[in-house]
Amino acid sequence: MADLRVNIGGLFMKNPVTVASGTFGYGQEYDEYFDIAQLGAVTVKSLTLQPRAGNRPPRLAETPAGLLNAIGLQNVGIEAYLRAKLPFLRKKGCTIIANIYGYVPDDYAELARRLESEQGADAIEVNLSCPNVHDARSVGGCKLVAQQPEAVLKYTRVIRSATRLPLFIKLSPNVADIVEPCLAAQEGGADGLSLINTLLGMEIDVKTRKPVLSNLVGGLSGPAIRPVALKMVWDAARAVKIPIIGMGGICNARDAVAFLLVGASAVAVGSASFRRPDTALQVIKGLEDYLEEHGFSRVTELVGALKTE
Amino acid sequence: MPFVRDCEVLAHQEVAADHYRITLAAPEIAKQARPGMFCMIEVGTGFYPFLRRPFSVERIHADGISFLYKVEGEGTRLLSRFRAGDTVNIQGPLGRPFPVEAGMRRYFLVAGGIGVAPFPALAEAIIAVGGTPEVLLAARTEHLLIGARDFSRMGCRVVLATDDGSCGMKGTAVDLLKQDLGTGEGSVVYACGPMAMLRAAHETCLAAGVVCWASLEAHMACGDGVCMRCVVPANRETEAERMARVCREGPVFDSRDINWTACP
Numbered sequence: 001m002a003d004l005r006v007n008i009g010g011l012f013m014k015n016p017v018t019v020a021s022g023t024f025g026y027g028q029e030y031d032e033y034f035d036i037a038q039l040g041a042v043t044v045k046s047l048t049l050q051p052r053a054g055n056r057p058p059r060l061a062e063t064p065a066g067l068l069n070a071i072g073l074q075n076v077g078i079e080a081y082l083r084a085k086l087p088f089l090r091k092k093g094c095t096i097i098a099n100i101y102g103y104v105p106d107d108y109a110e111l112a113r114r115l116e117s118e119q120g121a122d123a124i125e126v127n128l129s130c131p132n133v134h135d136a137r138s139v140g141g142c143k144l145v146a147q148q149p150e151a152v153l154k155y156t157r158v159i160r161s162a163t164r165l166p167l168f169i170k171l172s173p174n175v176a177d178i179v180e181p182c183l184a185a186q187e188g189g190a191d192g193l194s195l196i197n198t199l200l201g202m203e204i205d206v207k208t209r210k211p212v213l214s215n216l217v218g219g220l221s222g223p224a225i226r227p228v229a230l231k232m233v234w235d236a237a238r239a240v241k242i243p244i245i246g247m248g249g250i251c252n253a254r255d256a257v258a259f260l261l262v263g264a265s266a267v268a269v270g271s272a273s274f275r276r277p278d279t280a281l282q283v284i285k286g287l288e289d290y291l292e293e294h295g296f297s298r299v300t301e302l303v304g305a306l307k308t309e
Numbered sequence: 310m311p312f313v314r315d316c317e318v319l320a321h322q323e324v325a326a327d328h329y330r331i332t333l334a335a336p337e338i339a340k341q342a343r344p345g346m347f348c349m350i351e352v353g354t355g356f357y358p359f360l361r362r363p364f365s366v367e368r369i370h371a372d373g374i375s376f377l378y379k380v381e382g383e384g385t386r387l388l389s390r391f392r393a394g395d396t397v398n399i400q401g402p403l404g405r406p407f408p409v410e411a412g413m414r415r416y417f418l419v420a421g422g423i424g425v426a427p428f429p430a431l432a433e434a435i436i437a438v439g440g441t442p443e444v445l446l447a448a449r450t451e452h453l454l455i456g457a458r459d460f461s462r463m464g465c466r467v468v469l470a471t472d473d474g475s476c477g478m479k480g481t482a483v484d485l486l487k488q489d490l491g492t493g494e495g496s497v498v499y500a501c502g503p504m505a506m507l508r509a510a511h512e513t514c515l516a517a518g519v520v521c522w523a524s525l526e527a528h529m530a531c532g533d534g535v536c537m538r539c540v541v542p543a544n545r546e547t548e549a550e551r552m553a554r555v556c557r558e559g560p561v562f563d564s565r566d567i568n569w570t571a572c573p
Binding site for chain 2: 023052054056066071222223224275
């Protein structure tokens with residue numbers, strides 16, 4: 001059997017498959033379908049210092065080969081996570097990546113400190129790229145931190161100084177050049193990158209002549225964005241030295257292999273879990289089969305093994 | 310514990326214009342299903358539609374379950390194309406069922422349009438505990454009053470209303486409830502239908518001091534409490550609980566738990 005283990009930026013994973021933040025709750029929901037401890041890691045929904053109720057409905061719409069969401073980070077907050085959600089994940093023996101969101105750098109630093117001091121995570125993923133917590137009515141919307149490389153650098157430095165846990169920066173595809181924020185995160189001391197968050201999008205109900213989302217715009221995910229994500233991971237992987245968790249529309253092992261080939265060291269299954277809760281588990285199994293079938297002894301051999309000639 | 314299973318379509322009939330009943334062989338799901346719970350059905354195998362569709366369980370048999378649905382959009386249109394012998398993938402049972410307590414004096418089942426969908430199983434459960442369900446069934450027009458005869462055959466009292474007066478009283482299911490509820494003493498109300506109807510049922514029950522179990526309909530992406538799409542405003546103190554998930558905290562709610570004034 002091929003060796004699926006990976007070590008990405010100091011985070012050991014028994015296989016390179018995790019789930020995308022916000023598509024897997026806090027793990028317990030999908031443990032009713034399969035043993036979630038089989039995942040390389042469980043990435044939990046974005047945590048904020050205070051609980052958030054999220055945006056008004058409608059918050060999510062189905063689109064061709066994907067979905068558009070503007071949930072607005074509804075979450076229980078760090079306190080309730082540590083008290084009520086974490087014990088289950090720990091008891092299961094899951095490797096945990098905690099995704100965090102803040103309004104200013106100090107929010108992130110405090111979240112990171114608390115997660116480290118209370119053993120609330122094995123790694124931290126920093127959401128600098130949520131498209132759904134800003135007022136979309138202003139022209140051009142509010143700029144995301146991930147759209148400003150100098151801000152990415154600043155935030156990453158502050159959070160880096162607050163924790164020794166492996167630190168992943170999750171960036172936005174809504175930029176002209178993905179390499180710039182990636183280099184900024186690397187310079188700021190990140191151990192890795194998570195690429196990509198959702199693509200900003202909009203959908204209109206022409207009967208009512210209104211946007212389908214109460215937030216007007218949202219983030220697009222699902223197989224519709226996979227080619228965009230692959231290209232961005234490929235661009236980033238050739239420019240940075242730190243490992244990348246690749247994500248964007250992964251539905252099966254073939255998709256996962258494609259992300260590894262363009263340079264991702266691990267992958268995350270996102271919206272596809274909504275269709276089939278055990279998609280990530282099937283990706284792990286399919287990855288094993290692919291490695292065996294193609295004569296690889298270690299999954300790491302696939303990373304960046306793209307043939308461009 | 311929910312399952313994800315490929316199930317054989319045992320029967321699929323059009324019961325009224327654009328309204329269908331699909332019966333599936335699903336013994337494991339049937340064993341765990343309770344009236345008011347729902348399943349997520351994969352209506353297409355490609356990438357459009359990308360998401361499953363939620364449907365309340367209509368009836369629970371030893372070896373299968375049925376769903377009653379109305380063709381509303383692309384998903385239900387695709388579902389309506391399945392034929393007996395085809396395989397369809399379903400996930401469930403999910404959500405909280407209707408609580409059924411023995412010994413109530415009256416059991417009212419208030420249904421508006423396709424809101425009748427979860428009530429056949431509920432009526433059976435009420436009969437099983439020795440009650441007589443009183444089904445207050447309303448629809449736009451006569452041919453959309455679905456299942457009236459089935460309820461009668463089961464032994465339910467059935468009262469009908471239509472918006473256009475083509476059958477029964479001219480009015481809504483809640484008009485029927487107002488007429489029948491009286492003091493409400495010893496009564497329990499179960500309601501399913503459009504939000505405006507549920508709200509009216511809630512207000513009627515609140516005034517009479519009767520508990521109203523409302524089954525809510527919502528678009529869902531996952532059905533498992535993860536995606537946070539199907540939320541409704543709830544009467545909860547804490548920010549984290551202010552938006553309740555129809556799939557997880559519902560679909561059946563004590564109507565007093567819903568913040569009706571904040572509902573769209």
